[in-house]
Amino acid sequence: MLPLDNIYLASFLFVLALIFLAKSGYLFKPKEKYPSLPYALKGAKLFMNEQYLEIENPKYLNGIPDQVWQLPNGMLVPIDTKTRKSMKTNEYDRIQLTGYAYLLKHHPDTKHLPIAPYGYIRFPMQLGDQYRKVQLLKKNAYEECVDRYTLLSAGKIQPRKPQNTKFCVGCGHQDTCNYFLFNVKKVGNR
Numbered sequence: 269m270l271p272l273d274n275i276y277l278a279s280f281l282f283v284l285a286l287i288f289l290a291k292s293g294y295l296f297k298p299k300e301k302y303p304s305l306p307y308a309l310k311g312a313k314l315f316m317n318e319q320y321l322e323i324e325n326p327k328y329l330n331g332i333p334d335q336v337w338q339l340p341n342g343m344l345v346p347i348d349t350k351t352r353k354s355m356k357t358n359e360y361d362r363i364q365l366t367g368y369a370y371l372l373k374h375h376p377d378t379k380h381l382p383i384a385p386y387g388y389i390r391f392p393m394q395l396g397d398q399y400r401k402v403q404l405l406k407k408n409a410y411e412e413c414v415d416r417y418t419l420l421s422a423g424k425i426q427p428r429k430p431q432n433t434k435f436c437v438g439c440g441h442q443d444t445c446n447y448f449l450f451n452v453k454k455v456g457n458r
């Protein structure tokens with residue numbers, strides 16, 4: 269058995285160690301709510317979560333960004349979540365994130381705030397979320413996309429030949445698109 273003095277000493281040292289760990293933040297450390305946020309977003313706060321946004325000007329646009337984070341300097345960063353096999357981002361992701369940034373830039377509630385020229389695609393993974401940074405389109409390029417989409421949807425212009433027929437997978441215009449009906453479909457049926 270330990271002598272009484274040694275028990276007191278061990279208890280004293282144990283309490284001292286606990287105080288040291290608590291003061292240095294190792295004990296009772298608050299659990300991070302979003303532990304896998306990219307480093308560039310550390311210190312940011314969740315500003316919006318799946319909030320519907322709609323604007324009339326300079327173009328009519330609506331959408332629901334999955335999340336919008338606000339950096340300590342006030343800048344807003346849109347994030348969209350995707351579940352797909354590969355963690356690669358694509359041009360659609362860039363257009364979608366740019367659309368959210370455009371909404372934020374012109375919405376009455378957020379137009380006074382700076383908007384980041386980039387966003388993130390979040391890929392939920394078993395070992396933690398993974399984020400990929402995406403540079404957004406410039407204003408003119410995005411507005412051209414919106415105008416073109418509006419004309420295409422109204423059937424006023426025809427689609428251009430896609431660089432890759434993979435672009436047509438899942439496209440909502442397949443039924444009316446001449447290129448798809450007369451070219452892609454035939455290629456796909458070979």
Ligand code: SF4
Binds near residue numbers: 430441
């Ligand atoms: S189906 Fe037509 S509109 Fe859709 S991606 Fe292919 S070419 Fe473009």
